[in-house]
Amino acid sequence: MFLINCPFCGEREQSEFKAGGEAHIVRPKQPTELSDDQWAEYLFMRKNIKGIQFERWNHIHGCRKWFNMVRDTSNDEIKAVYKMGEKPPVK
Amino acid sequence: MTKNLRVKSSKLVDETYRISFKFNGTTYYGFKGDTLASALLANNIHLVGRSFKYHRPRGIMTAGSEEPNAIVQLHNGTSRTEPNVRATEIEIYEGLVATSQNCWPSVKFDIGGINNFLSPLLPAGFYYKTFMWPASFWEKYEYFIRKSAGLGKSPDVPDPDIYEHKYIHCDVLVIGAGISGLIAAKTAAKSGFKTLLVEEKSYLGGSTIYQDSEFFKINNQNSASWLEKEINEVKKIENLEIKTRTSVAAFHGYNFLLARENLTDHLPLEQRENKTRQRLLKIRAKKVITATGSIERPLIFDNNDRPGILLSSAIKKYADLFGVACGEKNILFTNNDSVYETAISLIQKGIKVQAIIDNREEIDSKLIKETEKNNIKIYKGYTIVDTFGYKRINSVSIMKLSKDGQKVIGSKENISCDSLGISGGWTPAVHLFTQSGGKLKFRDDDQVFIPNTYPSNQISIGSCNGDFTLDEILINTPKLLKEFLNIKKTEYENIEIYSAFNKSKRNIWLLPSNKIVGKTKSFVDFQNDATAKDIKLALREGFRSIEHVKRYTTTGMGTDQGKLGNMHALGIISETASSKMGELGTTTFRPPYTPLTFGTIVGRNVGKYFDIIRKTPIHEWHVENKAEFENVGQWKRAWYYPQNGENMHEAVQRESKAARDSAGILDASTLGKIDIQGTDASEFLNRVYTNAWSKLEIGKCRYGLMLNEDGMVYDDGVTTRLDENHYIMTTTTGGAATVLGKLEDYLQTEWPELDVYLTSVTDHYATISVCGPNSKKIIQKVIPEIDLSDKDFPHMSFKNSKIGKVKCRVMRISFTGEQSYEINIQANYAKSVWENCMEAGKEFNITPYGTETMHLLRAEKGFIIAGQDTDATMTPIDLQMDWIVSKKKFDFIGKRSLYRSDTIREDRKQLVGLITDNPEEILEEGAQIVADMNKKPIEMLGHVTSSYFSPNLKKSIALGVVKGGKNMMGQKLIIPMEKKQINVTVTDPVFLDKENKRLNA
Incomplete structure (x- = not known):
């Protein structure tokens, strides 16, 4: 079970958090302009990386804040956490 | 009369404390400190169980948690029975009752033993190969397979014992209190780390604690005495906690471990009352030191499973630690030096060693020389090719091994015995290490897997790290600890070690035989x-x-x-x-x-503590008035209020008639309530609901439908504009938490520029809904100061008011289709306001109704329940609710998805009303809907989502989803049931008061 360093609260048990899927998928500003395929790309297509993955997490049983996490899915190592709107610290 | 096989007073058992226990109906005696296995062996009992598939007689094979054979069923009183308990682990207590498993009628005469003679017919994959055909026979096979499957019998009454969970945080966790674990714990604690040492056994010291021969010495004392002194010191260290009878079950990522602490299983039954039996420790350690030791390997030869065949180390342990001889004529069989330690122990205790069979040809070590001195015949370069004796081994046949170890040569020789100790070397116990995600490497020298890369802050030390000998342990462990704990020195730097153990080994995985495999x-x-x-x-x-x-x-x-x-x-x-x-x-x-x-595993979360129970502030009233309850998420909601022995149907018919004829009252406090404030609140609602919100006047309410981004209906509810920048949103009971979560998600991640604040107020306000033609009169009596005239307070509007001195919000909204008022009041006052309403409504026969009647009333009106009539595949268009989808709004969540090629299909499942030809016939919710019974395969068009008998319409009504249902009005369809077909007609989903006369009355 992970020990997650919430950017607002500090280190907490994973059981306090909820995973929220891939990070940095921006909701299109003008959905009506998009073709079915373009909209489907936003709506359905998600990466499933073995290795470094950018994820959204929510401290649901804590401060309820959403934040981003960089995690190596091959060994579950959390490389970094950062607030929404901040640039990912690692590439 | 059974023999007494006690040899002499031993390390662990207290011969002054006799304990009686029952095994398979017979009473036996053992001593305090005995395990069930050691006590049985002392009574000369080896046959303990039958094997799983062939029902072969099996005996005790080991002295630890690795035991495969000696697993028994424990019976502690009438309601306590536990299967698959390892006899080698359970400590005996006064009153212990155990029986053998997997045998009938008894372990000595087991009918299933016939499987042993049928074994040529039962190869690997027997079940897969045999029970494949004919396919229709599977159900018959299954009955017999299930009957013969499994080992013990599970208890059939709730577990009466108390269990609990406990969190532990420590700097260093040491798993295993053998010599290396003790060294590690002492070093860590003395270096200032808050340390926890856990040991699965009842005692500390591992196998070294009974290694008291002159062949293993530390600082000129035998290793056992040296370690005893260490233990005494370790026990005194303040920041070191020691837990015995505690077995680590799981080693997860980030050094999170689960351990079971056994608190009462060793106590006499009468001392266990009201005590916690076991504790699940949830340990988060900054550093973990694994010192789980190693498990002796058996040797693989023909008939190597008879009762009386044990691991050689187990025979030594039973003799040294429990003072029990496993046999009077022992043979030992090995590929390494370990059995000579056993031999010397046995000789010292006067237990006869008949012979040693060593598959190595050239051997020479101090241990072997000592053994030979005692006139024990050693067969060098030999292997056992067969064993004899059905319920207990009585002899072995041996043959010479060829030079390459691939076959046997020469002639067979038979040696009689009553016990055989085998040793195939040692396997590091790397189970926990690999659970944590660690990767192993294979060491060719002695054919073992040892830890290679560590995924977290941890190390393995001692024999679980491949250091099997005393000198390796004492030299390598301090080195590893210094680096791991980042300390300069340990107290084990200049230690003198003497170990007579020679590491030579001849590894043959499958020993050759004179028979074909x-x-x-x-x-x-x-x-x-x-x-x-x-x-x-x-x-x-x-x-x-x-x-x-x-x-x-x-x-x-x-x-x-x-x-x-x-x-x-x-x-x-x-x-x-x-x-x-x-x-x-x-x-x-x-x-x-x-x-x-x-x-x-579940700890205290049993019975009513299994999950959180949420009750409304009016709950007590419902209980007092004999309501039946239903679970809605974690909520207990009044379901219906039976009177004079009514069943549910009768109660619901009465309640729903009263609500339409005069007045009904519902506790709607469980509805989710979200307080929304901020200068962008209206804009926010515009984006999350399908309809438009900017123009909603202050004091007005509006129904909204919320979609997922994929266009599917997610939740619905009425939202009221309390002020310019202040709304109160209601959600479904079950959807409250997820709706709030979703709204926060969008606010925090997609639209952080919006000035909007969300607060859950579900628990703060109670909601009392009074409906029916007389509802206005009742509310007027309860709140005299409020103007309820239709002109001043029309349907879908809201007023602030007061009951006495208490502020309340009154909304005129309806989920029943009747004129209806909802009083929202601070939760503490809810019960008394409810009682006021009941009192005021007496003259109008005000009738409390539950969720079942609520569902019926809304179905009559064709109102959906999100989650019952929708299932995450329904768009508002599918629900025939096009009217609520704004065409003008630039965007809202899910808008773009409403005209994807898939969502605009005409033949999607759409919500329709269903009327049965026979008005008395009530459809089953979930029943399939078809059009043509003759075309095979029959095409399923949809299913029934809601179904009731309407007392107000005096007929059966139902809602359902049907492919292309929108264009099927008036068409006949069929609901095929097990024994009949029900004919229905597709209708509009609104059955009652299409013109909304009742709402506005």
């Missing part, structure tokens, strides 16, 4: 009866991956997870497939390391 029963997995022959068969049949071979042969799939034989299975696979051991990898070790009882 197909004619032998060389057991690899003793618990699941998997033999070398089975593994070879699996390979012949094309299985290559070890994970596949494991599942096909069931090797390593018993409750012991193959702690003894897994390495041999790998060895036999690699030899047969001519691949290298290291390249094959191992099968996956999964938690728990040893089985956990369900009680320990």
Whole structure:
């Protein structure tokens, strides 16, 4: 079970958090302009990386804040956490 | 009369404290400190159980948690029974009652033993191969397979014992209190780390604590005495906590571990009352030191499973620690030096060693010389080819091994015995290490897997790290600790060690026999009866991956997870497939390391503590008025209020008639309520609901539908504009938490520029809904100061008011289709306001109704319930609710998805009303809907989502989803049931008061 360093609260048990899927998928500003395929790309297509993955997490049983996490899915190592709107610290 | 096989007072047992226990109906005696296994052996009982598949007689094989055979059923009183308890682990207590498993009528005469003679017919994959055809017979086979499956019997009443969970945080966790674990714990604690040491046994010191011969010395004392002094010091260290009888079950990522602490299983029954039986420790450690030791390997030869065949180390342990001789004529069989330690122990205690069979040709060590001095015959370069004796071993036949170890040569020789100790070397207990994600490497020298890379802040030390000898442990452990704990010195730097152990070993995974493999029963997995022959068969049949071979042969799939034989299975696979051991990898070790009882896993979360129970502030009134309750999420909601022995149907008919004829009252406090404030609140609502919100006047309410981004209906509810920048949103009862979560998600991540604040106020306000033609009069009596005239307070509007001095919000909204008022009031006052309403409504026969009547009333009106009539595949268009989808709004969540090629299909399932031809016939919710019964396969068009008998319309009504249903108005469809077909007509989903006369009355 992970020990997650919430950017607002500090280190907490994973059981306090909820995973929220891939990070940095921006909701299109003008959905009506998009073709079915373009909209489907936003709506359905998600990466499933073995290795470094950018994820959204929510401290649901804590401060309820959403934040981003960089995690190596091959060994579950959390490389970094950062607030929404901040640039990912690692590439 | 059974023999007494006690040898002399021993380390662990207290011979002044006698304990009686029952095994298979007979009373026996043992001493305090005995395990069930040691006590049985002292009574000369080896036959303890029958094997799983062939029902072969099996005896005690080990002295620890790796035991595959001696697993018994415990019976503690009438309501306590526990299967699959390892006799080698359970300490005896006064009143212990145990029986053998997997045998009938008795362990001595077991009908299932016939399987042993049928074994040529029961190869690996027997079930897969045999029960495949004819397919229609499966149900018949299943009955018998299930009957013969499983080992023990599970209890059939709730577990009466108390269990609990406890969190522990420490700097250093040391797993295992053998010599290396003790050194580690002492070093860590003395260096200032808050340390926890856990040990699965009842005592500290591991196998060194009874290693008291002159062949193993530390600082000129025998190793046992040296370690005893260490233990005494360790016990005094302040920041070191020691937990015995505590077994680590799981080692998860980020150094999170689960351990079971056994608190009462060793106590006499009468001392256990009201005590916690077991505790699940949830340990988060900054650093973990694994010192779990190693498990002795068996040897794989024909008939290596008879009662009386034990691991050589177990024979030593029973003699040294428990003072029990496993036999009077012992033979030892080995490929390494370990059995000579056993031999010397036995000789010292006056137990006869008949012979030693060593498959090594050239051997020479101090231990061997000492053994030879005692006139014990050692057969060098020999192997056992067979054993004899059905319920107890009585002899072995041996033959000379060829130089390459591939076959046997010369002639057979028979030696009689009553006990055989076997040793195939040692396997590091790397189970926990690999659970944590650690990767192993294979060491060719002695054919063992040892830890290679660590995924977290942890190390393995001692024999679980491949350091098997005393000198290796005492030299390597301090070195590893210094680096791991980042300390300069340990107290073990200049220690003098003397170890007579010689590491030479001749590893042969499957020993050769004078018979062909197909004619032998060389057991690899003793618990699941998997033999070398089975593994070879699996390979012949094309299985290559070890994970596949494991599942096909069931090797390593018993409750012991193959702690003894897994390495041999790998060895036999690699030899047969001519691949290298290291390249094959191992099968996956999964938690728990040893089985956990369900009680320990759930702890205190049983019965009414299984989940949180949420009650409304009016709950007590419902209880007093005999309501039946239903669970809605975690909420307890009043379901219906039966009077004078009514059943549910009768109560609901009465309640719903009263609500339409005069007045009904509903506790709607469970509805989710979200307080929304901020200058962008209106804009926010515009984006999350499908309809427009900017123009909603202050004091007005509006129904909204919320979609997911994929266009599917997610939740619905009425939102009221309390002020310019202040709304109160209601959600469905079950959707409250997820709706709030979703709204926060969008606010925080997509639209952080919006000035909007969300607060859940579900628990703060109670909601009392009064409906029916007389509702206005009742509310007027309860709140005299409020103007309820239709002109001043029309449908879908809201007013602030007061009841006495208490502020309340009154909304005129309706989920029943009747004129209806909802009073929202601070929760503390809710019960008294409810009682006021009941009192005021007396003259109008105000009738409390529950969720069932609420569902019926809304169905009459064709109102949907999100989650019942929708299932995450329904768009507002599918629901025939086009009217609520704004065409003008630029965007809202889900808008773009409403005209994807899939969502605009005409033949999607759409919500319709269904009227049965026979008005008395009530459809079953979930029933399938079809049009043509003759065309095969019959096409399923949809299903019934809601169905009731309407007392107000005096007929059966139903809602359902039907493919292309929108264009099928008036069409006849069929609901096929098990014994009949029900004819229905498709209608509009609104059955009652289409013109909304009642709402506005």
